[in-house]
Amino acid sequence: MSLRDGPLGEIKAPVAWVAAGVLVVVLIGAVALFVAGGSRTGPAGRLRGAADSLTAPVGGVLAAPVRVTGEGLGAIGAYFMAGSQNRELRTDLAAALTWRDEALALRQENARLRGLLGLRTSPPLPMVSANTVLDARGPFSNSRLADAGAADGVVEGNPVLSDHGLVGRIVGVSTHASRIMLLTDVDSRTPVMIARTNGRAILSGDGGPNPPLAYLRTHDALQEGDRVLTSGDGGVVPRGLPVGTVVKGVDGAWRVALDADAEPIDFVRILLFKDISQVATPTELSPSQLPGAATDVPEAPPPSAPPPTGPATAKPAAPAPAAQP
Amino acid sequence: MIARRARPVSPAVWILGPMAAAFAASLILAVPLRVAGLQLPEPVFALAPAFAWAMARPSVMPPVALAALGLALDLLWGDPPGLWAVCILTAYALVFFSRRILAGQDVLALWGAYALACAAAMLVGFALVGLRAGHAPDFVGVVLQFAVTVALFPFAWMLIERYEAPDTRF
Numbered sequence: 001m002s003l004r005d006g007p008l009g010e011i012k013a014p015v016a017w018v019a020a021g022v023l024v025v026v027l028i029g030a031v032a033l034f035v036a037g038g039s040r041t042g043p044a045g046r047l048r049g050a051a052d053s054l055t056a057p058v059g060g061v062l063a064a065p066v067r068v069t070g071e072g073l074g075a076i077g078a079y080f081m082a083g084s085q086n087r088e089l090r091t092d093l094a095a096a097l098t099w100r101d102e103a104l105a106l107r108q109e110n111a112r113l114r115g116l117l118g119l120r121t122s123p124p125l126p127m128v129s130a131n132t133v134l135d136a137r138g139p140f141s142n143s144r145l146a147d148a149g150a151a152d153g154v155v156e157g158n159p160v161l162s163d164h165g166l167v168g169r170i171v172g173v174s175t176h177a178s179r180i181m182l183l184t185d186v187d188s189r190t191p192v193m194i195a196r197t198n199g200r201a202i203l204s205g206d207g208g209p210n211p212p213l214a215y216l217r218t219h220d221a222l223q224e225g226d227r228v229l230t231s232g233d234g235g236v237v238p239r240g241l242p243v244g245t246v247v248k249g250v251d252g253a254w255r256v257a258l259d260a261d262a263e264p265i266d267f268v269r270i271l272l273f274k275d276i277s278q279v280a281t282p283t284e285l286s287p288s289q290l291p292g293a294a295t296d297v298p299e300a301p302p303p304s305a306p307p308p309t310g311p312a313t314a315k316p317a318a319p320a321p322a323a324q325p
Numbered sequence: 326m327i328a329r330r331a332r333p334v335s336p337a338v339w340i341l342g343p344m345a346a347a348f349a350a351s352l353i354l355a356v357p358l359r360v361a362g363l364q365l366p367e368p369v370f371a372l373a374p375a376f377a378w379a380m381a382r383p384s385v386m387p388p389v390a391l392a393a394l395g396l397a398l399d400l401l402w403g404d405p406p407g408l409w410a411v412c413i414l415t416a417y418a419l420v421f422f423s424r425r426i427l428a429g430q431d432v433l434a435l436w437g438a439y440a441l442a443c444a445a446a447m448l449v450g451f452a453l454v455g456l457r458a459g460h461a462p463d464f465v466g467v468v469l470q471f472a473v474t475v476a477l478f479p480f481a482w483m484l485i486e487r488y489e490a491p492d493t494r495f
Binding site: 015016018019020022023026027029030031032033034035037044047048051052055058059062063066070132133134135136137138139140141143144145171172179181186187204206207208264265266 | 352353355356357358359364367382383384385387388389391392395396397400401402403404405406407408410411414415417418421422450451453454457458460461462463464465466467469470
């Protein structure tokens with residue numbers, strides 16, 4: 001029964017005004033929600049986690065035929081291209097054998113030098129494999145939903161890799177699903193370094209396919225094709241993960257063609273890396289274990305005046321044990 | 326001859342049906358399909374019912390439904406909560422407050438009005454995301470999403486045509 005058939009139907013309500021009032025109130029509420037819950041990792045995370053838990057199984061069902069079809073098309077293509085692929089593989093194998101001999105020699109030399117210097121290698125980090133089931137690729141959000149979550153040990157901040165390179169990092173986790181913020185997302189900031197020059201920069205996503213390099217700090221000019229790796233600065237992402245190659249954008253800015261774009265990101269590996277403490281124990285990072293830092297500053301004479309006292313006086317730093325003779 | 330009476334349209338058909346269809350279409354297009362290096366487009370399906378609901382008789386339900394649909398899209402796409410609700414309600418408000426001008430216009434004029442509403446929604450999103458992130462999002466991506474969303478006008482027109490005659494007050 002509609003309202004006009006009931007007793008309220010006689011009321012000549014200004015429907016347009018009421019509707020406009022509701023519209024204004026709802027719009028203000030939406031703005032307030034955006035301002036209050038703007039952070040992806042804030043209190044809204046629980047709501048998003050619940051939503052991800054619901055949509056991930058649906059996405060898995062929808063993505064399954066896509067994955068099977070893609071694998072089938074790949075198999076058919078491989079069958080018809082077997083001859084040319086065989087020639088390419090023979091060429092690649094010949095080049096790889098040369099590299100293998102060189103790599104073996106370098107590995108032995110590297111191990112000997114590490115032994116001489118007493119360096120400690122980083123332990124291998126555990127990782128979790130997952131399939132991506134949903135994909136947001138609009139200009140305001142570049143993220144993916146993976147079918148591995150807290151039950152698999154995934155936590156917020158874990159880096160995510162594809163077969164070719166870094167994809168992004170985890171920004172939301174539910175029990176069996178996790179949301180990956182891609183490197184291209186507007187909110188993504190990743191400390192990187194240029195492999196050739198060791199120059200540092202921040203890979204700053206803007207929603208486009210090739211994110212720009214911001215805060216570039218290097219004495220040498222960049223060149224197209226320079227390899228970009230994670231720098232590990234800040235301890236959020238391990239050092240040395242492949243990111244991409246430097247390209248010059250049409251706007252004149254230095255950008256990065258991501259390695260992860262080489263193939264579809266259906267299958268990812270979530271690196272269970274939380275912070276730098278996983279690769280170094282606190283005792284090894286204590287000042288007594290670190291080597292001394294030689295400086296050109298002459299040693300200060302002993303103070304003749306009594307040390308100042310008072311709450312506003314800064315306490316002088318204790319000399320590092322490693323700096324003592 | 327008995328005059329045919331217009332039947333009231335139930336909220337389930339007028340509101341919930343287009344809502345569910347818009348969300349289902351968004352969910353299907355969120356599948357990570359990539360053919361020959363190209364990905365599926367990501368149009369904002371919710372803007373089609375938003376235009377149709379604003380052009381039809383005013384009601385208190387469409388703003389609430391659009392806010393819920395916008396929030397659902399935020400959760401689906403991983404946007405900050407409230408972003409798409411604000412964008413879609415902005416487009417709805419523009420059409421709602423100018424519906425007297427738009428009433429009786431031909432299809433192409435309405436398509437132009439729909440494009441303007443979509444542009445307003447995308448520009449609001451561009452500004453909000455830019456302010457929040459501290460730098461502007463990729464404008465080419467915004468234009469591409471705008472273009473594929475404008476192409477959805479036939480769905481909005483279908484809704485308007487279907488429910489123009491019946492009484493949509495409830």
